[in-house]
Amino acid sequence: MTATTPLKVIIIGGGPIGLTLAQILTSAGVDFTILERRSTVTPEEGAGIAIGPTSFRLYDQLGLLPQMEAISTPIPHKHVLQRDGKVYNSYEFHLRACHGRAMAFLHRLDLVTTLFSTLPDSAKAKIHVNKSLSDITLTPEGVTVTCADGTSYNGTLVIGADGVHSKTRKIMNSLSNAPESETLPFETTFQGLFGNFPRLSLPGSEIEPGHDWECHSGGVSSQFFVGRDRGWFIIYRPLPGGPTRERIDYTDEDIKQFAEDVKDMHVTNKLTFGDVFKNVNKAGLTQLQEGAVKNRSWKRIGLVGDACDKITPNVGLGYNNGVLDVIVLGNLLKKLNESGEEITEEKVGKLFKEYQAERKEFSEKVDDAARGVIRTVTHTGFMKYLLDRWINPVLGLDKLYGSKVMGPLMAKQQVLEWLEEKNGIDGSIPWAHKGLVVTKA
Ligand SMILES: Cc1cc2nc3c(=O)[nH]c(=O)nc-3n(C[C@H](O)[C@H](O)[C@H](O)COP(=O)(O)OP(=O)(O)OC[C@H]3O[C@@H](n4cnc5c(N)ncnc54)[C@H](O)[C@@H]3O)c2cc1C
Structure with a gap:
């Protein structure tokens, strides 16, 4: 492999984010390989996942909207109760009014099954199971990734989508001599x-x-x-x-x-x-x-999803925030692939830095929100109890925060630049990015 051969991305982990990236790279015409530790990319884990408007925009662009709507249920209503069942706050989430679409809930297994089964056969063939990452070596032209079974794969760069205990992150930190705090960042x-x-x-x-x-x-x-x-x-x-x-x-x-x-x-x-x-x-x-890592990349190694940014599930944004990671990377990788330029370590490093900078503001706000919410709903301290039980129901602070703080930030998030959004819906806060706009004659 030489530096001028086409871009090849090695993705570690075929979870929800690895598979979403596979969908994006397939559409972008960027070559990839997924290495997944488990024997399947569609394991049953029992959990559900809330899908928000930004992820639905991506599904629409990728032509997956009918499938995702069929497996999910919109959840617009929220009720808050005491331990004895007394309801003290009921309202409609702000998402539909602000962004045109309510949060929808689906089974995680249905999500990964849909993401996998709708890939073309040629892309499915790039997903290898029973491949546990054991080492990454940087070469002058790219990377060599070795698995526990001794097999190895060459690529231009590695993206760790291998979750909260990310081995990619550990290897990256060890190669870059990162401080101890980055080894256990969460x-x-x-x-x-x-x-x-x-x-x-x-x-x-x-x-x-x-x-x-x-x-x-x-x-x-x-x-x-x-x-x-x-x-x-x-x-x-x-x-x-x-x-x-x-x-x-x-x-x-x-x-x-x-x-x-x-x-x-x-x-x-x-x-x-x-x-x-x-x-x-x-x-x-x-x-x-x-928690979140300080550096999402080093040289030709980058991190996405839970591997770099982990929140508690209260605000339903762990997967949705990771999807925004791979949208930003998808836009950057497509451009790099089509540039015809030599893909040097410096260029890859710059691409990852641009990705981290783009994701900074929203990810930090999401982290803060999730951290605050879990402490509020478990009444960690008298002030949190007061806020949740008495102030919020009267003043509607949840909705206000959603529509005035998170809403405008959410509306600034990217979509894929090369695809049209065929069923785009606007709420009261207009989307900053529209993807490919096709003017109808
Ligand atoms: C109970 C619960 C409820 C949740 N609810 C929501 C919600 O409502 N909304 C929401 O947005 N998010 C929710 N989340 C968070 C969401 O599930 C995660 O943010 C999301 O799954 C992260 O996806 P990921 O692909 O980054 O990581 P993971 O889901 O952890 O996937 C990582 C993949 O990498 C593989 N892997 C790991 N190590 C290696 C290795 N060494 N080599 C090769 N492969 C490897 C793993 O086998 C796995 O397939 C919830 C989480 C939990 C626990």
Whole structure:
């Protein structure tokens, strides 16, 4: 491989962000290889994911809108309750009014299955499973990536989409002699019990699709999203042992104990968590890391998604923020690929720096918002309790923050420059970028 051969991107990790990048690079005509550690890119993990307006714009551009709409349920309504089920705040999320589209919820498995199955066969053939990254070597022309099974792959650059425990990040930090703080950049203060259940298995006429029920209380809080066919929950509480930077692996016994601890807590005005847990399809317990790396890249190695920026799920933006990472990179990589220029280490380094600069403002705001929200909904301190229980319901600060702070920032986020948005919807805040604009005769 010489420096003038076409760009080839090696993506580590075929999770939601790696697969979204695969869709983008396929459309951009940029060659890639995905190396995924697991035996499949479509594992069942039990979790749901909220999809926001910016991700729907991408799906529209990629021609995936009908598929994504078919597997998701818009959730425009939110209700906040006490532990005993008393509702003290009900409102409509700001997203539809501001950006034309409500947040929609889908099953993570349906998301990755759709992202994978809609790739052309030629792109599917570029995804290799049972390939666990073990090393990256920089060469004068590019990179050589080695997997635990001894196989190796050459490319122009590497993108680590390998999640919160990113091996790409570890290798990058070791090669660049990064400070110790960058090796374990995330701290965990909260844990989350999550899972899904068949919607019709639940008693209670209030369980109609389209609602997010949230219990906010001292030391524990829940989110309960009701879709057409199934519902998803996540229960948040502080780590029993206090904050840590270490990895925690949970057992089935831990899951049972957590569920037992919160079984009397209401997750809707009529249902307790105990009612829901009896009907659960699959549940998991995870630590909820928070934090962001200082440097998202070094030379020919870059990071996207949870590998570089990790938030708790309260604001439903982990995946959506990662999608914005790969949109920005997609725009830059397409230009580089088509430039016909020699792809030097310096050029790749500059591209990654441009990517980091573009993503800085919104990612930092998202991190701050998620950090504030989880502490508010678990009433961490009297002021947070006061804000959540008494001030917010009267003044509507949630909606105000959404529409006046996050909304204008969200509207500034990029779309793919080379594709038309066929079903673009505007809300009260106009989008700054429109993608390819086709003028109709
Ligand atoms: C309970 C829960 C609920 C959530 N809800 C939402 C939500 O509503 N909205 C939202 O936007 N986000 C949500 N998130 C966050 C969202 O799931 C993540 O932000 C998103 O999955 C990150 O995708 P990723 O591809 O970066 O990382 P991951 O999903 O972690 O995928 C990483 C991939 O890399 C692979 N990999 C790891 N190491 C290696 C290696 N050494 N070699 C090769 N491959 C490797 C892994 O097997 C995996 O397939 C939620 C998260 C949780 C836990």
